[in-house]
Structure formats: C-alpha cells, structure tokens
Amino acid sequence: KSLATKKIVFVLGGPGSGKGTQSGKLVKEFGAVHLSAGDLLRAHMKSGTPDGQMVADMIANGRIVPSHVTVTLLKDAMEASDKSLFLIDGFPRNEENRAAFEKQVMMERLLGRQEGRTDDNIETIHKRFKVFTEQSLPVVEHYEALSKVARIDAHRDPEEVYREVRRLFEEL
Ligand code: UP5
Ligand code: MG
Structure with missing residues (x-):
C-alpha cells in the first residue's frame, strides 16, 4: 500500500x-x-x-x-x-530527515502516475527535486518575502487540499 x-x-x-x-x-x-x-x-x-x-x-x-x-x-x-x-x-x-521523507512521498506519487511521462523515472525525479530546491524554490521565496505566497499542506487527499485552495480564491 x-x-x-x-x-x-x-x-x-x-x-x-x-x-x-x-x-x-x-x-x-x-x-x-x-x-x-x-x-x-x-x-x-x-x-x-x-x-x-x-x-x-x-x-x-x-x-x-x-x-x-x-x-x-x-x-x-x-x-x-x-x-x-x-x-x-x-x-x-533534523531538516534533512524531514526533507528526505517528503521527497519519498513525492517520488511515490510521480512513479505512481499512469501517464508514462519520460521524466517519471527515479533518476530524473532526483534531478527534478534538486533543480526545484536550488533554482525554483528561490522564486517562491522571493514572492513569499512580499507576502504573496500561500502555503498549503499537500499531504492530504486532493479533495481536502482543494477545500483550502478554493478558500484562497474566494478571498481574491
Ligand atoms: N518514563 C516514560 N514516561 C515517564 C513518565 N511520564 N514519568 C516517569 N518515567 C517515565 O521512556 C524512557 C524511560 O522513562 C522509561 O524507563 C520509561 O518507563 C520512563 P521511553 O518511553 O523509552 O522514552 P523515549 O522518548 O522513547 O526514549 P528513547 O531513549 O527511546 O529516546 P531517544 O530519542 O534517545 O532514542 P531513539 O531510540 O529514538 O534513538 C536512539 C538513537 O538512534 C539516536 O540517538 C540516533 O543516534 C539514532 N536515530 C537516528 O539516527 N535517526 C532516527 O530517525 C532515529 C534514531
Ligand atoms: Mg524510544
């Protein structure tokens, strides 16, 4: 499971x-x-x-x-x-433990995706995580410093996550 x-x-x-x-x-x-x-x-x-x-x-x-x-x-x-x-x-x-555990959850979701994308393999997924952390996260942090970011806990099923996502849109 x-x-x-x-x-x-x-x-x-x-x-x-x-x-x-x-x-x-x-x-x-x-x-x-x-x-x-x-x-x-x-x-x-x-x-x-x-x-x-x-x-x-x-x-x-x-x-x-x-x-x-x-x-x-x-x-x-x-x-x-x-x-x-x-x-x-x-x-x-520690932070490394936490990040490694979250990475494991994301890895599982990507490997479980049925579309057969060429970048959904273990080796490429590791690279995608690294690029995200090093290059993409700073973009998010830039907007966060301007108070323009909403953080959402994605460790729940899509409907539960959406309840929170839609609340943000109601406030727009
Ligand atoms: N006791 C319990 N509750 C009590 C109370 N309310 N009043 C009075 N006495 C109480 O309890 C300890 C003792 O206190 C027992 O005799 C109990 O009866 C009594 P326990 O429930 O065993 O406490 P616990 O928090 O589980 O203590 P433990 O020693 O297991 O904690 P550690 O965090 O030190 O140990 P752990 O096994 O988690 O980790 C050991 C090592 O493994 C780490 O140092 C690390 O090197 C490594 N490790 C990792 O590297 N990564 C990990 O992810 C996990 C561990
Ligand atoms: Mg223990």
Whole structure:
C-alpha cells in the first residue's frame, strides 16, 4: 500500500521523554502501528548488512543516521502493513530527515502516475527535486518575502487540499 493513503503522526521529543511509552499506549487504544525509528535502526544494525557498522557507530555517538537509511526502513515497514495509522517515533530528527521523507512521498506519487511521462523515472525525479530546491524554490521565496505566497499542506487527499485552495480564491 502506498504511503499517500496512510495517516502518519510524528511522535517527537527528547531522549527519555516518553515517546515509546506513550506510543505503546496509543497502539493499545487506537490500533495504530508504532514504528520507532531508533528500534528499526537498532535491528538494522544487527542484521549484518554492509551499512550496519556505520549505523552502529552513529548510534554509539548519538549522531543522526543518514536519512536514506532511516527513510528506507520506515517506508518498508509501512508498506508491509495493511494498517492506515502510523506513529513514527523519534523521526524526523533534523531538516534533512524531514526533507528526505517528503521527497519519498513525492517520488511515490510521480512513479505512481499512469501517464508514462519520460521524466517519471527515479533518476530524473532526483534531478527534478534538486533543480526545484536550488533554482525554483528561490522564486517562491522571493514572492513569499512580499507576502504573496500561500502555503498549503499537500499531504492530504486532493479533495481536502482543494477545500483550502478554493478558500484562497474566494478571498481574491
Ligand atoms: N518514563 C516514560 N514516561 C515517564 C513518565 N511520564 N514519568 C516517569 N518515567 C517515565 O521512556 C524512557 C524511560 O522513562 C522509561 O524507563 C520509561 O518507563 C520512563 P521511553 O518511553 O523509552 O522514552 P523515549 O522518548 O522513547 O526514549 P528513547 O531513549 O527511546 O529516546 P531517544 O530519542 O534517545 O532514542 P531513539 O531510540 O529514538 O534513538 C536512539 C538513537 O538512534 C539516536 O540517538 C540516533 O543516534 C539514532 N536515530 C537516528 O539516527 N535517526 C532516527 O530517525 C532515529 C534514531
Ligand atoms: Mg524510544
């Protein structure tokens, strides 16, 4: 099942703040799936994969594991489940984590598009993201500085997004 149809709650807080404890309670009451990024990384570290040692070193030093490793583990765990509510505990931990997770969602939408566009392949999509961030986002930021930009959360289904889009047009 695709990530786009899942409801995701990020459970964030400092070390020992009770992310795991509270998530466990939510699983019991709401049937959510609890995915602790730290637990997934610790299991990965022991799995004997080539980057296992790198993950072990990062964790031993309390550093943040590169996003591509964590995002892949989370994505695989979510796709393996038929549940729709996920508690992602301890992730995202920095801007790179957040951007990598969002990129994964956009990647999935583009790869899922049925039109067969020549630029909808993994390699070109990575390039399209890079160009967007480096060249196109500054245009948006320019207009944002002039208070001419409306930001809309696109992590929802098209009808929900449209409810917000149309409100902007009503105000024009
Ligand atoms: N406890 C809980 N609630 C309590 C309360 N209200 N009053 C009194 N005691 C309470 O709780 C910790 C302890 O406190 C328990 O004994 C509990 O009974 C008690 P817990 O629920 O386990 O807290 P939690 O917030 O889950 O603490 P945890 O240690 O798991 O937090 P961390 O953020 O440190 O650990 P995590 O596993 O998320 O990450 C570990 C490492 O993995 C990171 O340092 C990093 O190196 C790596 N990592 C990444 O690189 N990327 C990621 O995306 C995720 C992790
Ligand atoms: Mg924990």
